[in-house]
Amino acid sequence: DQQVKQNSPSLSVQEGRISILNCDYTNSMFDYFLWYKKYPAEGPTFLISISSIKDKNEDGRFTVFLNKSAKHLSLHIVPSQPGDSAVYFCAALGKTGANNLFFGTGTRLTVIP
Amino acid sequence: GAGVSQSPSNKVTEKGKDVELRCDPISGHTALYWYRQSLGQGLEFLIYFQGNSAPDKSGLPSDRFSAERTGGSVSTLTIQRTQQEDSAVYLCASSFGGQGWNYGYTFGSGTRLTVV
Numbered sequence: 272d273q274q275v276k277q278n279s280p281s282l283s284v285q286e287g288r289i290s291i292l293n294c295d296y297t298n299s300m301f302d303y304f305l306w307y308k309k310y311p312a313e314g315p316t317f318l319i320s321i322s323s324i325k326d327k328n329e330d331g332r333f334t335v336f337l338n339k340s341a342k343h344l345s346l347h348i349v350p351s352q353p354g355d356s357a358v359y360f361c362a363a364l365g366k367t368g369a370n371n372l373f374f375g376t377g378t379r380l381t382v383i384p
Numbered sequence: 385g386a387g388v389s390q391s392p393s394n395k396v397t398e399k400g401k402d403v404e405l406r407c408d409p410i411s412g413h414t415a416l417y418w419y420r421q422s423l424g425q426g427l428e429f430l431i432y433f434q435g436n437s438a439p440d441k442s443g444l445p446s447d448r449f450s451a452e453r454t455g456g457s458v459s460t461l462t463i464q465r466t467q468q469e470d471s472a473v474y475l476c477a478s479s480f481g482g483q484g485w486n487y488g489y490t491f492g493s494g495t496r497l498t499v500v
Contacts, residue, residue: 275426314475314491360427371417371443374427
């Protein structure tokens with residue numbers, strides 16, 4: 272049972288434009304959400320996170336938005352750069368301090384120069 | 385070390401054989417996690433170690449899977465009598481304390497296991 276879903280397996284965006292990566296979840300008890308970025312042959316690296324008490328968190332070119340009523344979050348990258356091309360995973364925690372993350376299946380972003 | 389180190393990076397094994405996967409976490413990280421990613425799937429939680437506490441084994445898919453962490457550092461994930469459905473990338477991560485949610489985990493590059 273996939274509690275965190277990324278319904279778009281891939282996304283292509285022109286360099287300089289905005290990339291929007293979407294994630295939906297089913298468990299209303301999730302307390303914390305994270306985005307990870309993964310290059311081929313490397314492990315995922317932490318990108319940005321958001322607590323369920325917030326609806327937006329921004330870090331440079333990366334902004335995560337959380338819509339709790341819709342159980343939806345999104346990652347915005349603007350402006351997109353070719354080096355952003357990677358697989359992006361959305362992840363969620365059941366409660367603060369919980370032991371494990373629930374991951375989505377990932378979205379492969381390609382930024383076209 | 386500077387990062388989470390996993391070995392081997394690739395492992396091909398025959399069905400029915402046992403395999404051991406190793407993870408060397410970041411020095412000073414007390415929490416260690418094992419995940420796996422099967423083809424087309426998200427990362428699946430397997431097991432979690434925190435300090436000297438009993439590990440959270442709730443994600444292990446069968447009793448053929450076991451893991452230990454010696455001296456609070458290096459961890460070994462063992463899969464006995466491997467099956468083809470065990471083929472996946474096995475990822476290890478560590479974090480400072482159990483609050484991986486606060487800092488994000490640091491993942492290793494993974495071990496790609498192929499059972500033939």
